[in-house]
Every structure is written in C-alpha cells, then in structure tokens.
Amino acid sequence: MNEVAEESKQVSYRVVEDENGNVKLECPAIGKQFAAEEISAQVLRKLVDDASRFLNDKVTKAVITVPAYFNDSQRTATKDAGRIAGLDVLRIINEPTAASLAYGFERKSNETILVFDLGGGTFDVSVLEVGDGVFEVLSTSGDTHLGGDDFDKRVVDWLASNFKKDEGIDLLKDKQALQRLTEAAEKAKIELSSLTQTNMSLPFITATADGPKHIETTLTRAKFEELCSDLLDRCKTPVENSLRDAKLSFSDIDEVILVGGSTRIPAVQEVVRKLTGKEPNVTVNPDEVVALGAAVQAGVLAGDVSNIVLLEVTPLSLGTNSVGDIIPRNTTLPTSKSKVFTTVGDGQTRVLQGEREFARDNKCLGSFLLDGIPPAPRGVPKLDVKFDIDVNGIFSATGNKQVITLTGATTLSKDEVEKMVKAKEDKQKREAIDIRNQADSVVYQTEKQLKEFGEKILGEVIEKIEAKLQEIEDKFGSGSTQEIKDSIAALKQ
Template identity: 50%
Template structure:
C-alpha cells in the first residue's frame, strides 16, 4: 500500500497531512500556505482557479466564485433556503431535489466542486511526496448526516481518491492531541468551531484506545455566521448614514464579507479595529465610502447569541456521556473561530475558570488526526484503535407517524441492529420502509434519509407477517438498511444515498471530467512556476547591482527599467500564456547574463580585481531619480544601486524572517494572510506609504496591479 493522506475538507479552508517517521506532517501548498481556501473560481474562459488563486479574484468575480460549498453538500433544496441567500453565486435545484451551482451555462454538484478542492490537495501531496497518491482519509463534521458523508466520499472518488475512511473532525483532532499520550487514562472534550459547522465530542483515551463517549453539535453554526453578523451590521450602518440599502448588491456584499472576516480576526488580538471600504457604491451625488470603528465589545454583543448557542451542545454531550464538567481532564479547541476571545471565555466560564489546552494548532489538528488514522489503515501506526459513534439516533416510521428508534445516538460504530415489524392492516401485501434520523418522537420532526418498498408479502391478518428490518452502519458512518419477509424470504435493501447521492455512472463521468482538466492544470502550474522564478531573478539582479554598483550606467538603467516593467506586466496578467511568460523570463535572464559578462570585462586578468570607475556614473536616487555621484562612499553606492532596482535593503534577521518571498515583500503570518485581500500573485496588500517607496525602475507605473493599495 502506498502513502495514504489525511484531508480536512473544511468549509472555509482545507488542509492535507501525511505520516512521516511515525509523526503527522502538514503539507504546505504551492503558495507556501499550510491551509488552502476551499474556494473554486471560474475565469472568463471557464478555467478553474482553486484555493488561493480562486480567493484572489473573488472580489471582482463574485458570481463565478464558489465558497462554503460544504454547507450544501448532501442536503435538500428546501433545507438550504437561508444559506442560499448568503452566497453571490447562483444555486439551482438538482436531481433528487439537491442543491447545485450554476456557473454561466454549466451546472456543478457540490460533490464536483469539493472534488476540485480535493484534487488540488492531492496534487500538492504528490508534489511533496514525489509519488502518486490515490488513497485518503477524509474528515467530516460529527453531526454530518449519512447523505452528507456519502456525498463527501463521492467527492473523493471524483477527485481520483479511494476514500479508505470517513472520520469525524473532533475525533481526528483528539487523535492529533493524544498520539503521544496513549499511556495516560484521560477524558478529552473537543470543542470544534469551524467555518461552517460546530461539534463537541467527548473521548476516553487510554491504552491506545480512543473511544468516543458522546458527540453533539450544530451543522449550521460556524465562523461564517460570525462574519454574517458583522455584514448585517455594516449594511445597517451604511443604510443609516447614506440611506442606501446594499443587502442585494453582490459586489458590495463580497467586499463587506472580506472586511468582516478581517475585522473579526483583528479583534482576536486587538480591542478595536477600523473597517474601511472606499467606493463601496455610488449614486447621483457621486461615490460613497464607509469608514467605521468597531470595538471588541461591540463585536461580542453582535455575536452573543451565536456564542450562547455553542454551550448547549457541550451540556448535551456531557449528559450523554454521564459526566460532569469537573470529570473532563482536557479541553481541546479546534477550528479558527475558537481564537475569538469571547468564545474562549465562554468555555472557561462553563468549566469553572479552567483554561483550554493550547498544545494543538486549531487550523491543523483535524488534518493531522486524519493522517494518523491514515497511518493506522496503512499499517504505519500500530496499537491504536479508534472507536467512533453515530451522532444521531436512526429508526423507522411506524403506524401513526411515530419514529421508532433502532440505533440510539452515540452507539459505537461499526454496528448492526435488527428489529421485527409487521403489517398495519389486513391483506397488506407491501410495506414502505421509511428510514429517519433524529431524536424527536414524531416522524415530521426528524430528518428523512430515504424510503424503499418491500413487496410480495402474502395477504394475511394485520400483525401476522414477520418483517425483519436490519440497520448496518460501517466505519465511515454510512448506513445500509435491509428488510426481509421471513415468510417468503423476499428481501429489499437501500444504501442511504438519495440525498445528494450519485450513481456510480455519474461519479465515473465526473471523475473523467476532472481528469480532462489535468493538462490544463499542468499548463497553469507551469506558468505559476515561471512567475515564481521571477522572485529569484529579481533577487539575483539586486545582489549583482549591490556588489557592483559601478555597473549601473544610464544605458543599463534603461534596460533594467524596460525588462523589469515587461516582466512585471506579464506576472500581473492573469491571462498570460506559457510562451509569453517564458519569453519575458528568458529576456530578463539574458540581461542578467550580460550583467555577468560586464563584471568579467571590468576585472583585471592578473589580479581578478575589478577596475574602479574612471568617471562619475549616475545612479537612480529612490526619492527623486536624481543623479548621484559615484564618488560617494561604497555604502552609498550599494544603497543607490538597490534603490535603482526598487528593492529596499533588509537586515539579515529580517531577510531570514521574510523567507525570501516574491519580489522582496515581507511574508506575513497565517492570520494576517487570512485577513489580506489576496491580491494577484500572492503579494499582500500594502499601505500607501510603503507603495510610494517602491523603486522607480521596478515600479514605473504607480497604478500597476502587481502591488495593491490596501485601501483600494
């Protein structure tokens, strides 16, 4: 068996990890991020832009950029009315009353969109490992229904992955936490507040066994909902100030969503933040801007109800596990939304002032746990057993619209249970088996999973025929129900896939379509590789001029200006072809070769020492492009040469911190990266002050989109 990867397929971000040397390791994506946005954009030629590429163009292409698709996977149309109003892309009703997405004249299922994200993660893993990857463990929220689990598994198949196991996210996080603590007998509560879902699980850990005692949650509560509270507040503030309602303006809403997410993240480390949205809209009087201050206390008031809603599942899980808060040994926080101080405080208050364990990265813990489970299935991890549970009770509809439970919630899986039923009226020759999931007494208050018909029952008095209905849940939490008439041996069964489920033929068709994009994706990756080379080329040129400032003649200065401008234009062009990009890179490399030749020409053959300049050579001053005499100190020459190239000198310490990112711009933290508007080529938005310092040679056009003003 080859390498099996672990994937956290999240609502807002996804993460992939693999087991190496017995320890799980997160695989960074090609942009350097350890998580990948669960976003798929479609360009003007319907090219697919997955992850960071999709996120960067979301603001200007909102209607063709799909995010939060996890909120729709495996769900019925009528159950998603509220979610559909919150996204700018068009949702349409699909087969079996599911939710599909329409992009121009093409309709996609949530499984197909999720598969595009999974395919991206698969490719990143293959690039990292250097081998083909075709098996994975994928995580889902603990409260995902059977149909949602099956739909997620289908997405993996479409992406070219054999999904060995579907496991619950909080369970995976507990694996990540407890891998090196298996000899300790302890009870762990995992509080998992992600982008779109919320789960609480309680596990018993000891002797290498991870046993889930209880789970509870809410599939419709997550960081997106916190963002939405802020968006509604921004809409109301703007309406009060300007008398304009932006609740139906998709472009404005997308900008407000990005601003809301940024504000939410900033308020996790600051007490106030500023929301600045220039040119948000316009009327007959001209453009309208919005700038408003938001304090942490205001934000906490806006989301107070959401935070309260996270506590009830904690109580439910403790009750189901027959535990008191003091019985819990460790509280683990998972999901980016657990960074919100008010959320942390609410948990601490509930557990009598105890602080949660912070030893796991909330963004990576689930993927790391999935990688551990992948290691178990792949034979790399021994003496570890995971016992998960079904989150909700399962049963049938019986006479009078009553929900009769067959498998109680929090039953360890895999499991099988059978119950005996009979006919309701005399002479009944068929029965409809209606399978449901939930905790309420009546059918109408629970979730329908599917129906099937058992026919050919011999006519008899009511109550005489004996019909055995068996429920079988596998380790993925996927349910199969069968019914057999014991009198005739006639049997009928159903695997619950009707809600969002795809036939094998449909899955195969979608998988083949995904493969068709392989060549196109490879071409796009080659273009990205060329663009990434530009950072090295620019750095090499800077260092050459830094070491040899006397080379900067007026002719060379103009050549650098021309080639750099052409190269930056190609980098900033989203529609640039491989040949066009290669031509510009080759031209810049040719210029570097000529620079190298010039160095050798000015070197003494017998001593190898460069000739001093015979006359004063003009270089470019960063501020005013004035001539600067070469009779200045060598230090001034170096600074002038760097200024000519348009890149500031940084200290060795700063250079080490920067990780040598593209074009000398500083790398930012993951939190800041999530806040940035993700402009083209992965460069962060920078202030007007910083933008004004960019060297004139590399930035001849202040309006170049390659560097984006943070207020634009």
C-alpha cells in the same frame, strides 16, 4: 433546499434547486450548474495535487474528516466527492476525534477530554477517554449551522444596516458588495482576536447618481461580542448535551481541547472557561490538529502506526417512521441491529435520522423499496431488516429474504457519480496527452535551438539544459502528468 435556505441568502453566488429538488451551485461564466459534491471534489483534487507535488509521489488514497454531527447523507456525499476526485476514501473520520488522535498520540496517561470544535461553518463537541493507545468517543453533539461564517454574518449585517440607515441603500442585494462586506468582516473578526478595536475601510462600495459611496468605520471587540452574543450562547447547549450523554460532569473532564480557527475568538474562549471551569488547552494548533489526526489514522490503516484503537460513535439516532428508534445516538461504531416491522403504505418504509420527537421533523435518509413481497394490505407483511452503520458512520440495510433498495438517500445517484468519475478520468487522460504533446514540442524546439546556437552558449549551460531534457524523457516512461509538467517548467527556467 430548505436545509440551506438561510445560508443561501448570505453568499455572493446563486444557489438553485434542480428538477429533483437537489441543491446546485450556478456558475454563469461557463453556463453550468455544479452539485456540491463536484465543488468538494475540485477542492480535494487541489489538495491531492499539492500533496503529490510535495511528496514527489502519486496520492490515490485518503482519510477525509467531517464534522462529527454530519448525518448519513452528508457523509455519503463526502465519500462521493472523494471518488469523483479520483480517490479511494479509506475512512471518514469525525473532526473532534481526529483532533483527539493528534493530541493523544504517544500519550500514555489516561485522560477524559472534551474537544470543542468551532470551525468555519459547523460546531462539534465530543467527549473522549484517551490513554494507552485507546481513543474511545463517549458522546458527541453539535450544530451544523453554527460556525465562524455566522460571526462574519453579524458584522456584515451591522455594516449593511448602518449603511442603509445613512445612505438608504441595501448592500445585501448587491452580490459584489456583499462579497466585499464578507471579506472585510472576516478580516475584522480575525484582527479583533488580538486587538480591542479595528478600522474597517471599504472605498467605492457602491455608487449613486451623486457619486461613489464608501464605508469608513471602527468596530470594537465589545461591539463585536454584543453582535454575536446569541451565537456565543448557542455554543453552550452542545457542550451540556455531550456531557449529559456521556454521564459525566465538568469536574470529570481533565482537558478541554480547542479546535478550529473560530476558537481564537477571545469571547469563545471565555465561554469555554466559564462553562467548564477550566483553562482551555492551547498546546495544539487549532488549524492543523484535525489534519494531523487524519494523518495518524491514515498511518494506522496503512500499517505504519500500531497500538492505536479508535472507537467512534454515531452522532444521531436512526430509525423508521413505523417502529421509531432502532439505533440510538452515541452507539459505538460499527454497529448492526435487526428489526421486524411492517409496511406503513404502498410497500414503503422511510428511514429517519435525528432527535426530534415527530418523524416529519427528522432527516429522511430515503425510502425502502422491498422487492419480492406479495401484495398485501398495510400492516400485514412482516419484514426482518438488518440496519448497519459502518465505521464511517454510513448507513445500509439488508433484508432477510427480501431485496432492499434505498432511494432518495443522496443528492447524486450511483449513475451520476460514475458519470462524474468517468468525466474526471477522461479529463485527466486528455490533460496527459496534451502535456506529453507539449513536452515533445518543447524537447524538439530546445534540441533544435541547441544545434543552431550551441557554439554561442556556455558549456555548463548546455550541460544543464541537456540534463533537463533527459529528465523530461525519463518522465515519459514512468512519470505522472504533474511530474512532466514540473520538468517542463524547470527546463523553461
């Protein structure tokens, strides 16, 4: 909960902590709390339904992109969300790497590129060598708490501060007003990418005994850049870190690729120009390039695209509280490393991920529970443990003779994920039954009306109706629920 404490103040819904200390999102309308994985699963399900409808085919497998600086817990949660949505997640791929795939696909020349990815909530920088179908990530860095939402927040705070000064009312405590401020701030930010100033009008933002209150103001691009100056400065450090880790200088970079909608902000582009000394490459659509790269990777995994080799790296160092670093950051994936170490107390060893000097400041991925070890004082047992990070950047561990169980690694247990998967399957089965019943009813009622009023309907109209009825009946045998739905909708038209 501490990780999202600051962000939870900026949203118009309630973020709460459950009995296990995990983050939940409260939905008072139906009296239920949702895990982040469940919300993500609903978004994925919507995307899958849209893709299935467009392709006229069932989608069951997916390549999902994540910010490059996501840790193990966040990657595992993303994979769980895919499973809850009913998907077989073939690969988790880093967003800057996906962007490089889209950019470098079918390019033959060897280039060293820097991908600057500033999205809605996260910021990533990756340095890659691209050429002849080989995409090798040299280093990656980032900030999972920096994105377009933070730029919006500066405008929200500015509006709320001015309103409090003028009216004595704190709009940040009003959830409805906060939502309207956030939407207006994002709109203004987008407009300032092409205009030097924008008008912000929020009528009836709140009311007092004296009557309704409104916000009517102008925000200039210069003022916006002033409000966000420290955020712009924060963009520099990950760029410098990634180049240092890759052992390169700015002169070694051939292209700088901008990814993410927030890179449309002129001040962000200017930071990139000044920092790298290069004009950013704008030949790719920053909103679509990551999805296109994921499609290329899906093509590789499906066997439709050949002669592409992707070499990813782990963004964060991995180690334990007893022996320190085991797998350093920017190690090429997949990777495996064995270590002999001992217990630090009560038979448990904590697995940590991050770059902080002290163990307590890093992300704890969980604790090892080692079964089959005779009771012994602290420091006596010698344990041979193999640490693995797969191509998705997800960690696992195995013991030479002992059974290792990692607890506390994710917010959802395997049982909870299975329960959510089952609930999703049950819901889909119920929906399928309801749709088929509805289709039966529609077919029966339509055929009945044709018999009663057939003489009054034009022959060509009857032919169209009968064709649509036949289409629904055909879908009963092999069609998906969505296809039957679409056929019913077509008949009603």
